[in-house]
Amino acid sequence: xxxxxxxxxxxxxxxxxxxxxxxxxxxxxxxxxxxxxxxxxxxxxxxxxxxxxxxxxxxxxxxxxxxxxxxxxxxxxxxxxx
Amino acid sequence: xxxxxxxxxxxxxxxxxxxxxxxxxxxxxxxxxxxxxxxxxxxxxxxxxxxxxxxxxxxxxxxxxxxxxxxxxxxxxxxxxxxxxxxxxxxxxxxxxxxxxxxxxxxxxxxxxxxxxxxxxxxxxxxxxxxxxxxxxxxxxxxxxxxxxxxxxxxxxxxxxxxxxxxxxxxxxxxxxxxxxxxxxxxxxxxxxxxxxxxxxxxxxxxxxxxxxxxxxxxxxxxxxxxxxxxxxxxxxxxxxxxxxxxxxxxxxxxxxxxxxxxxxxxxxxxxxxxxxxxxxxxxxxxxxxxxxxxxxxxxxxxxxxxxxxxxxxxxxxxxxxxxxxxxxxxxxxxxxxxxxxxxxxxxxxxxxxxxxxxxxxxxxxxxxxxxxxxxxxxxxxxxxxxxxxxxxxxxxxxxxxxxxxxxxxxxxxxxxxxxxxxxxxxxxxxxxxxxxxxxxxxxxxxxxxxxxxxxxxxxxxxxxxxxxxxxxxxxxxxxxxxxxxxxxxxxxxxxxxxxxxxxxxxxxxxxxxxxx
Numbered sequence: 121x122x123x124x125x126x127x128x129x130x131x132x133x134x135x136x137x138x139x140x141x142x143x144x145x146x147x148x149x150x151x152x153x154x155x156x157x158x159x160x161x162x163x164x165x166x167x168x169x170x171x172x173x174x175x176x177x178x179x180x181x182x183x184x185x186x187x188x189x190x191x192x193x194x195x196x197x198x199x200x201x202x
Numbered sequence: 203x204x205x206x207x208x209x210x211x212x213x214x215x216x217x218x219x220x221x222x223x224x225x226x227x228x229x230x231x232x233x234x235x236x237x238x239x240x241x242x243x244x245x246x247x248x249x250x251x252x253x254x255x256x257x258x259x260x261x262x263x264x265x266x267x268x269x270x271x272x273x274x275x276x277x278x279x280x281x282x283x284x285x286x287x288x289x290x291x292x293x294x295x296x297x298x299x300x301x302x303x304x305x306x307x308x309x310x311x312x313x314x315x316x317x318x319x320x321x322x323x324x325x326x327x328x329x330x331x332x333x334x335x336x337x338x339x340x341x342x343x344x345x346x347x348x349x350x351x352x353x354x355x356x357x358x359x360x361x362x363x364x365x366x367x368x369x370x371x372x373x374x375x376x377x378x379x380x381x382x383x384x385x386x387x388x389x390x391x392x393x394x395x396x397x398x399x400x401x402x403x404x405x406x407x408x409x410x411x412x413x414x415x416x417x418x419x420x421x422x423x424x425x426x427x428x429x430x431x432x433x434x435x436x437x438x439x440x441x442x443x444x445x446x447x448x449x450x451x452x453x454x455x456x457x458x459x460x461x462x463x464x465x466x467x468x469x470x471x472x473x474x475x476x477x478x479x480x481x482x483x484x485x486x487x488x489x490x491x492x493x494x495x496x497x498x499x500x501x502x503x504x505x506x507x508x509x510x511x512x513x514x515x516x517x518x519x520x521x522x523x524x525x526x527x528x529x530x531x532x533x534x535x536x537x538x539x540x541x542x543x544x545x546x547x548x549x550x551x552x553x554x555x556x557x558x559x560x561x562x563x564x565x566x567x568x569x570x571x572x573x574x575x576x577x578x579x580x581x582x583x584x585x586x587x588x589x590x591x592x593x594x595x596x597x598x599x600x601x602x603x604x605x606x607x608x609x610x611x612x613x614x615x616x617x618x619x620x621x622x623x624x625x626x627x628x629x630x631x632x633x634x635x636x637x638x639x640x641x642x643x644x645x646x647x648x649x650x651x652x653x654x655x656x657x658x659x660x661x662x663x664x665x666x667x668x669x670x671x672x673x674x675x676x677x678x679x680x681x682x683x684x685x686x687x688x689x690x691x692x693x694x695x696x697x698x699x700x701x702x703x704x705x706x707x708x709x710x711x712x713x714x715x716x717x718x719x
Contacts, residue, residue: 139323142327143322143323149709150267153267153268153272154271156271156698157275160275160698161275163694168687168690169282172286172687173687174285175285176286176287176677176679192289192294193552195290196290196371196549196552196674197553199585200550201585201586
């Protein structure tokens with residue numbers, strides 16, 4: 121009876137939260153997969169992105185659109201066949 | 203002027219991008235193909251109410267989830283590489299590349315991630331109808347994501363719907379529909395997604411054959427095989443038809459790629475298509491007299507028909523494209539020397555335009571802006587030093603194309619035989635046939651990767667066809683930093699792949715959960 125009335129009276133947001141929390145809690149294989157996903161995302165965003173893949177233009181102090189335009193145009197012009 | 207970029211920087215950056223893209227492509231086609239098969243199986247459950255289908259779909263959904271988890275976000279690494287290794291390119295393509303990728307990101311995030319959760323957590327919690335809708339919406343979301351990625355790729359092969367702005371040094375989209383629905387984009391989407399469906403079918407068929415080999419879950423395996431065979435046969439026939447459309451488009455917009463795929467140096471009307479052959483390693487120059495292909499088996503007139511739908515169509519070879527003068531729909535083709543001259547005019551006009559703007563000389567600026575616009579279709583040729591630089595790797599394209607087409611033909615035969623076997627109750631217990639089925643899984647992966655090798659290495663040296671070569675697209679980085687990240691990726695991808703295969707094999711061995719219904 122209590123469970124029934126609690127379900128009826130739950131707000132849609134609470135229902136959604138419960139749906140997800142129960143879903144995550146009942147996972148078996150999913151826990152391993154989520155661990156892999158989180159490790160992978162951590163490697164990608166906290167190691168690769170920061171240490172190996174910085175924004176090249178920002179790294180070279182080309183911050184404003186004008187700086188970037190000037191830099192790219194000079195690169196494109198310099199590299200052309202004479 | 204002419205500050206040459208170290209060629210090994212280009213090679214390593216390309217290798218790094220190719221490694222990431224090929225790794226990413228191990229997961230995407232299985233998501234597309236297996237997802238649809240799963241949705242069909244769940245539809246069978248919804249329609250019949252038979253719990254057998256629920257147990258079946260839950261097994262395939264588990265494998266789909268493993269593939270999804272390992273593959274998810276691997277495409278983001280490509281975007282890191284754009285910003286670091288290909289910064290000139292990233293700036294130069296502007297919103298044309300950004301818009302489809304942004305749409306893809308939003309779609310992938312909202313559609314796939316929302317409905318994937320319902321798909322996995324929603325059994326017995328939401329209605330059967332809502333669950334089925336979620337499964338279909340997950341796969342529709344994944345397919346729509348693929349659409350936008352392929353639109354961006356197609357634009358690099360056939361840049362349309364844009365105008366170059368010399369002030370911002372960016373290509374700006376002026377016709378969204380031309381970009382989103384170019385014939386190359388449409389055909390690329392159809393052909394690529396169908397190849398994913400073929401792979402999904404081969405995957406389901408191969409694993410079902412494994413259960414038959416182990417004499418386990420026979421009813422489940424045969425039911426899965428029937429769906430895989432129908433689906434795989436339909437997809438592989440349609441994929442071949444779409445492949446014909448791809449060849450037509452390549453002949454029209456990337457004739458050098460077609461010539462490399464065929465190792466065709468001197469073209470003709472009534473040009474045949476080489477079915478089998480060996481590229482002559484002694485052919486060292488595009489204009490020497492050494493025959494390019496040895497021991498060839500040719501289908502007469504076929505290439506002319508593929509390219510122009512008429513056997514009298516002239517198909518230009520590599521030498522023809524470099525020398526120019528062959529007939530096209532716009533009159534005689536320009537020679538490479540003429541294109542290089544126009545490209546040089548375009549790059550000079552960009553330099554002079556920007557100088558004139560800084561000087562405040564409006565007349566000079568306008569004159570050079572017009573000159574740039576007129577010659578912009580050849581802008582990339584301004585970076586080409588000699589015609590040989592325009593020739594892609596001929597043996598790689600020649601063999602990769604034949605691997606793709608050969609395996610595509612094999613899949614049609616394979617799925618047709620599986621169908622006959624299922625309905626006539628023949629061969630399914632034969633070990634040879636079972637092993638053929640299992641080994642078809644890696645063949646489907648090889649076919650898909652070979653297709654991408656043709657698509658991407660065939661358009662070299664261009665990052666954007668005719669407009670931007672790799673030598674201009676690349677960032678001025680140290681070669682050693684690119685080498686380091688290349689090997690970091692080799693290790694990371696290998697570890698992830700081993701993890702996926704181990705988890706996948708473990709779950710396959712467990713089989714469907716619960717007792718057979």
